[in-house]
Amino acid sequence: MARILLAEDDDSMRDFLAKALERAGHEVDSVADGEEGLTALGEAPGGYDLLLTDIVMPGVDGIELARRAAEIDPRLKIMFITGFAAVALNAGANAPAQAKVLSKPFHLRDLVNEVARVMEAA
Template identity: 65%
Template sequence: MNSDLPKILLAEDDTDMRRFLVKALQNAGFNVVSYDNGLSAYQRLREEPFELLLTDIVMPEMDGIELARRASELDPDIKIMFITGFAAVALNADSQAPKHAKVLSKPVHLRDLVNEVQKMLAA
């Protein structure tokens, strides 16, 4: 594992989607750690810092918005991106989602995802 690469934590409960995203991000030169639920992802975040949290919103045990909120509490500098089929939920003004989070709607095109991730990490 190349420690110079930006580290991305991915939380996505759909196995095929998770594999697909991990492969695309690794191919683009990122270091990716993935979990199939928000709780496990959160536990990992408490152990080490990541540059970016990439998370689905609707997941068992802890949803993506709660995960993102807790991630921001642990590390105010972490960048957050939601991938979801429910973009309206994420963008709801009442939601507890961190204000600086980016939302990509499913189905997501890998090129768009990689471009957005690169933009966020370069910012």
């Protein structure tokens, strides 16, 4: 399965998503914001397969995190999660080309299935 870096500023949502992905067999490292995400990307031995990030976060937002993550590791798959439809519509303008956007609310099964699709496309 995939090694995933999850960046989500909402503590309960982050825990909920991480547990669902771990139950699906993925290895998940969770961070609370984009700055922590950048640190994790730089310190992860062997890197990550997938960055799963909220778009709207304080400080370094998810789009900037994804852009910088793609510079660090061009093979990294990227998925955005957001509760803001307008942000989702505009994310493509600044986000790495390969990024996928999953809009909240979504069922955990949809998240797990979408992660599987993104990883199969690798």
